[in-house]
Amino acid sequence: MSSIESSRSGRPGEGGGRAGSGADPARDGERWAREALAALPGLRAVAILGLGGGHHVKALLEADPGLATLVIESDADLARETLRLFPGIPARNVCVESDWSRLLDHERVRSLTHAPFAVLKHGPSCQADGLFYQRAEALILARDRTGFFLQLRDRPALLRCVSRDRLEAVPVGPVSIRTVLELINPESIKPGAAEEREALLWKTLGELVK
DSSP states (O other), X not given: OEEEOOSXXXXXXXXXXXXXXXXXXXXXXXXXXXXXXXXOOSOSEEEEEOOTTSHHHHHHHHHOTTXXXXXXXXXXXXXXXXHHHOTTSOGXXXXXOSOXXXXXXXXXXXXXXXXXXXXXXOHHHHHHTHHHHHHHHHHHHHOOTTTOOBOGGGOHHHHTTSOGGGGGGSOSSOBOHHHHHHHOOGGGSOTTTHHHHHHHHHHHHHHHHO
């Protein structure tokens, strides 16, 4: 998996707000799509961070109809309006979610991350809601097919299984399941609670790797 930001100055349609350029959004979208396709490292699936005004997505789908595409958008109202204006963008290709930590609850996101894919960024969207898209990117890239990586700090259910005195040892980046297991302190588990905590741990991990 890889992360790519392909656009003019890394920000296609800069100057027109989150929806895109106020000057010529269609042309900017076409340029964004050309440069994105040229930069793809032979991958046939992409996650686009930001639907915005839709011009870049429309151009990408027209330029490469066979490319598996999933758009992640945090603004439901914007997504609704964009999909109305661009009926050629399939709604099934757009995941609308305002809570980045719940992205893996969506089957479409989990399906995409089961195979190699690239991340493409829509500049205006990432500027308007930077924290959401930054964390969304980290979350989906951390979901590795072979290692089942996850962001421990972003999973409250898992944090409850970890001894408080060991939290400082938890790295900020992706954490493997083996590391999670090593962080659980058996001495901190009260008698009779071990099975409950173990069940909670595996239930949460199972939801992540379906």
